[in-house]
Amino acid sequence: xxxxxxxxxxxxxxxxxxxxxxxxxxxxxxxxxxxxxxxxxxxxxxxxxxxxxxxxxxxxxxxxxxxxxxxxxxxxxxxxxxxxxxxxxxxxxxxxxxxxxxxxxxxxxxxxxxxxxxxxxxxxxxxxxxxxxxxxxxxxxxxxxxxxxxxxxxxxxxxxxxxxxxxxxxxxxxxxxxxxxxxxxxxxxxxxxxxxxxxxxxxxxxxxxxxxxxxxxxxxxxxxxxxxxxxxxxxxxxxxxxxxxxxxxxxxxxxxxxxxxxxxxxxxxxxxxxxxxxxxxxxxxxxxxxxxxxxxxxxxxxxxxxxxxxxxxxxxxxxxxxxxxxxxxxxxxxxxxxxxxxxxxxxxxxxxxxxxxxxxxxxxxxxxxxxxxxxxxxxxxxxxxxxxxxxxxxxxxxxxxxxxxxxxxxxxxxxxxxxxxxxxxxxxxxxxxxxxxxxxxxxxxxxxxxxxxxxxxxxxxxxxxxxxxxxxxxxxxxxxxxxxxxxxxxxxxxxxxxxxxxxxxxxxxxxxxxxxxxxxxxxxxxxxxxxxxxxxxxxxxxxxxxxxxxxxxxxxxxxx
Amino acid sequence: xxxxxxxxxxxxxxxxxxxxxxxxxxxxxxxxxxxxxxxxxxxxxxxxxxxxxxxxxxxxxxxxxxxxxxxxxxxxxxxxxxxxxxxxxxxxxxxxxxxxxxxxxxxxxxxxxxxxxxxxxxxxxxxxxxxxxxxxxxxxxxxxxxxxxxxxxxxxxxxxxxxxxxxxxxxxxxxxxxxxxxxxxxxxxxxxxxxxxxxxxxxxxxxxxxxxxxxxxxxxxxxxxxxxxxxxxxxxxxxxxxxxxxxxxxxxxxxxxxxxxxxxxxxxxxxxxxxxxxxxxxxxxxxxxxxxxxx
Ligand SMILES: [Cu+2]
Numbered sequence: 001x002x003x004x005x006x007x008x009x010x011x012x013x014x015x016x017x018x019x020x021x022x023x024x025x026x027x028x029x030x031x032x033x034x035x036x037x038x039x040x041x042x043x044x045x046x047x048x049x050x051x052x053x054x055x056x057x058x059x060x061x062x063x064x065x066x067x068x069x070x071x072x073x074x075x076x077x078x079x080x081x082x083x084x085x086x087x088x089x090x091x092x093x094x095x096x097x098x099x100x101x102x103x104x105x106x107x108x109x110x111x112x113x114x115x116x117x118x119x120x121x122x123x124x125x126x127x128x129x130x131x132x133x134x135x136x137x138x139x140x141x142x143x144x145x146x147x148x149x150x151x152x153x154x155x156x157x158x159x160x161x162x163x164x165x166x167x168x169x170x171x172x173x174x175x176x177x178x179x180x181x182x183x184x185x186x187x188x189x190x191x192x193x194x195x196x197x198x199x200x201x202x203x204x205x206x207x208x209x210x211x212x213x214x215x216x217x218x219x220x221x222x223x224x225x226x227x228x229x230x231x232x233x234x235x236x237x238x239x240x241x242x243x244x245x246x247x248x249x250x251x252x253x254x255x256x257x258x259x260x261x262x263x264x265x266x267x268x269x270x271x272x273x274x275x276x277x278x279x280x281x282x283x284x285x286x287x288x289x290x291x292x293x294x295x296x297x298x299x300x301x302x303x304x305x306x307x308x309x310x311x312x313x314x315x316x317x318x319x320x321x322x323x324x325x326x327x328x329x330x331x332x333x334x335x336x337x338x339x340x341x342x343x344x345x346x347x348x349x350x351x352x353x354x355x356x357x358x359x360x361x362x363x364x365x366x367x368x369x370x371x372x373x374x375x376x377x378x379x380x381x382x383x384x385x386x387x388x389x390x391x392x393x394x395x396x397x398x399x400x401x402x403x404x405x406x407x408x409x410x411x412x413x414x415x416x417x418x419x420x421x422x423x424x425x426x427x428x429x430x431x432x433x434x435x436x437x438x439x440x441x442x443x444x445x446x447x448x449x450x451x452x453x454x455x456x457x458x459x460x461x462x463x464x465x466x467x468x469x470x471x472x473x474x475x476x477x478x479x480x481x482x483x484x485x486x487x488x489x490x491x492x493x494x495x496x497x498x499x500x501x502x503x504x505x506x507x508x509x510x511x512x513x514x515x516x517x518x519x520x521x522x523x524x525x526x527x528x529x530x531x532x533x534x535x536x537x538x539x540x541x542x543x544x545x546x547x548x549x550x551x552x553x554x555x556x557x558x559x560x
Numbered sequence: 561x562x563x564x565x566x567x568x569x570x571x572x573x574x575x576x577x578x579x580x581x582x583x584x585x586x587x588x589x590x591x592x593x594x595x596x597x598x599x600x601x602x603x604x605x606x607x608x609x610x611x612x613x614x615x616x617x618x619x620x621x622x623x624x625x626x627x628x629x630x631x632x633x634x635x636x637x638x639x640x641x642x643x644x645x646x647x648x649x650x651x652x653x654x655x656x657x658x659x660x661x662x663x664x665x666x667x668x669x670x671x672x673x674x675x676x677x678x679x680x681x682x683x684x685x686x687x688x689x690x691x692x693x694x695x696x697x698x699x700x701x702x703x704x705x706x707x708x709x710x711x712x713x714x715x716x717x718x719x720x721x722x723x724x725x726x727x728x729x730x731x732x733x734x735x736x737x738x739x740x741x742x743x744x745x746x747x748x749x750x751x752x753x754x755x756x757x758x759x760x761x762x763x764x765x766x767x768x769x770x771x772x773x774x775x776x777x778x779x780x781x782x783x784x785x786x787x788x789x790x791x792x793x794x795x796x797x798x799x800x801x802x803x804x805x806x807x808x809x810x811x812x813x814x815x816x817x818x819x820x821x822x823x824x825x826x827x828x829x830x831x832x833x834x835x836x837x838x839x840x841x842x843x844x845x846x847x848x849x850x851x852x853x854x855x
Contacts, residue, residue: 105571107581176588184581185571217592221599225792233689234788236603241689242782247606251599519570 005418005515020109023516025116026095027416030409032116033091036082036123041481043075048440048474051467054459068457069136076139081164082123084401085259088266089174089212090119092408093205095416097178099509099516100199102187102525107180111173118170125163129156138455140256143237143248147229158227165223168216171262175212182206187524199507199530200289204269207293211258211265211300219255222248246312253304261300263397264364265293267404268335271357274407275339277505278354279346282531285338292331299328309380318377325375332368336361351503352426356407359434363399367392370445385455388448391441399437406430406484413488414502418515419495426487432480439473499544504536511547567824579826586830590837593800597841600793604848607785617779618786619852620698621686623677627850630673631842637666638839641808641832648825653815656828660812663835667805674798681787688791692784793845800838807831 006023016024050058050068059068094112098105106112129135133156137146146157182202186193226248228234235241237248276283283289305313305321313321339361348354370392373379383389414420443466448454452463459467501510507530512520528535528547536545572578608615644659680686685693811828814820820828 103571107571108585109569109571111585172592176585176592179588180581180585183584184577188573213588213592214595217595218599221596224796225599225603228688228788228792232691232788232791234792235689235782235785236607236788242785244606244610247603251602 004517005513006518007418007515009518018113020105020113021518022094022098022106022109022112023416023520025112026091026093028116029086029094029119030091030416032120032123033083033087036078037087039127040075040078040083041478043071043078045474045478046071047075048471050457051459052471054461054464054467056458059457065457066136067134069138069455070134072455073135073138074130077126077135077160077164079397080139080259080263081167082126084263084397085171086119086167086174087263088270088401088405088408089171089178089205089208089262090116092270092405092412093178093208093266094174096412096509097181097202097205098185099415099512099520100202100507100530101182101185102193102508102521102527103181103185104520106177107185108177112177115170115173115177118166118173122163122165122167122170125166126160129160129163132156132159135160140252141223141226142252143226143229143243143245144239147226147238147243147245147248148240158230161223161226165220165227168220168223171212172216172220175209175216178205178209179213182209187527191526192524193527196287196290197527197530198290200272200283200286200293201266201269201507203290204265204272204293207297208262208265208269210294210297211262214301215255215258215262218251219259222251222255225251246308249308249311250304253307254301257304257307258297258300260396261296263401264404265296267360267401267408268293268332270404270408270411271335271339271360273505273507274353274357274411275342276531277411277503277533278349278351278357279343280349280504280533281342281346282529282533283338284341284344285334286531288334289338292334295331296328299324299331303328303375306375306380309377310384322375322377322380326372329368329372329375336365336368350427352421352423352430353407353411353503355427355430356403356410359430359437360400360403360407363395363403363434363437367395367399370395383448385453386448387444387452387454390454391444391448394441394444398441403433406433409488411503412509413491414498415509415514415516417492417495418498418513419491420498420502421487421491421495425483429480429484429487432483433477434480436473436476436478436480439476440470441473443467443469443473496543499539499542501536501545502543504533504538504545506530506532506536510545575823582826582830586833590833593834593837594841597793597796600789600796601844601848604789604793607789611780611782611785613780614783614786615852617698618783619849621681621684621694622790622850623680624850626673626677627846630670631846633666633670633673634839634842637663637670638836640666641835645825645828645832648815648820648828649822651822653818653820656820657812657815660808660815660828664805664808664812667801667808670801671798671805674794681791686787688784688788690784692787790849793849797838797841797845800841804831804835804838807834 006021016028019025046058047068050056050071056065056068059065094106135156137157141157141161146161182198182205186198225234225236229237229241229243233241235243237243237245239245272283272289303321303325305317306325309318309322350358370388374383374389374392410421410426447463447466447470450463452459452466498514500513502514503510506528508525508527509516511525535547535549537548538544539546568575568578572581640659640662644656644663647653647656647659684695685691687693808831811831814827
């Protein structure tokens, strides 16, 4: 058995930093986003510690409350722009996409590396802006507070916004690469990869890439205009110079609502892989799940006004946005029902990725339903800018995207590293994170519906029990994350060698060794049904699965 | 397998697949470019529909003949660029080199004209934000002015005295403006300060430089916003022209080196597409900024 795989061929730090291999770039993205996640998590812990006491546990006097504003701003900006947006596509997508497709690499490997370094430079600029004077505008950078230096926001705003501008281009280039790869690099027929033989993770990455390309340039120009507003006072967003701050909100949400689908769609794609594999059943309603990804991508562009119901938007416009918001819930619901139907009468095995997938299903459904609450006009006015919104957002972004990411990380970990981790501690970590998550964010729904405003350094004493419970949950999550990290790191050194296909999944990445060789497939792989689990048999001496028949023979048999 | 195909990357199966991938990639990239500009076009549309007076007044400061000249230059350069792709496909190396060189010259000529325009705006203080402080009225407006109030050169806001206010406004208006203001603060995003409205209609001038009539609105509030939008749009466009010139210079070097052939001309093709988009954006910018009629 040959031992040369992508991790060891070629060797040396230089060969990593200048690599064009999508798998190595994926690993570098993974390490970077996890580092950014730790930083964002640190700020979250500071926020939750502050809220242990009604008058603040860290920043106790009014002149320090601004530091609290900085903490939640940094938490939000880092988690969204450095973790959630590049996380699944950059780390898992880069690693998995060409393998699943049966390609040797993404279409533009050099562009891929360039996009990674854009990410690193953007991230470093954001971190520099933290050192030079943390931003306190909130991650939304609403004008005029962000545009007018005299009101209080600091010069660091320009720097951070510029960093995010660069991160946006990194995201655009990744999206471009994915679209071209999926269009042009699928193995050709016969026995090639047709559109409807593609694993659903690829469909969701494709839909994500469409949003990345169509929405991110708008963020780019918005942030550029914000910088220009701050430096040249061009008078587009700043009312002091004749500008319109509401226009900024329109521009910002035109990107940032689709951006939540950039974050959630890839995680939904992971669900569509993990749930069939661990239910040992083909995905229910393949075409519906595939097309619903595109539907989300398209309708997602038409709902941004639901962030602005009380902000002076006309009633007619608000009504239309509210209606369209309800519409975008439909394709998401289609996915959830199809996953449930996939599990129905399946032979479910509760391996760690499946545990995270179940957590996703539970939390994302709650998050999505609370989104319908927020999309309805009358209720929105009541809970706008309260903890209800905070809880909703964390249920979809943390309970959805991050649970999906963790599920995918544990699912592809043996493929990426060639090592099997220890199942029971990994499951325990999942349980801790799930428990901690609910302890943190369920009380926030109550807080919000009782009127607790978000982004406040202090609160009325009657909110104290909820806040203390919430902070306690954050501590439980921290334990869970430390345990999950320890399990994975332990596996790197002590883990057993993984077989090519430890889970019995039918997609192509499991047909090459773990970890994969440098050029993925020396001969173009034979593509079969991506959810044909019945064709896989357990080989006990390898502790893994293997195809019992090659797809070619199988498809001929089914035709006759 | 790639030994016979020097330009074929190892993860592609055929030159055709590589070319098609590149083509799709460049089109996607151009989509993002158009969307990047669309934010500015959107800002333009919002402000023009909310404040047509600002655009009608301020565009008169732009020289439409220089704009037209630049349009002509860019369209010609698009033609030579397109022809250079054809020349590369037909293996006409010398022709290709010449055409690329002409394209570079056209691009540089465009930037030179742009430089002249920018320099003029800079000297006349036709700048965004608080730096907006023109010394003269737009040419058409100035013509309509009677002689005694015309000469306002050298007057600045910081000059302080009410009588040295620009644009030959009457003292009644001038007295309402505190000279310490370095720029005119608006009443609201859409608000027009009533203090600015000159009640004596007979002393007004035409806003239209096409058909001057003896009624001129006073200079609208926040005229500087026009120049903010003007500099952002043309500036972002000029950066794209600069990038295009660099890319075409790189192509020129590669052509003289003999890199391209009828089998491999993708970089010229893709750069040409980029150059056409840059041209196309200017074709929208020119009428939107320079050719605003009376509204
Ligand atoms: Cu939204």
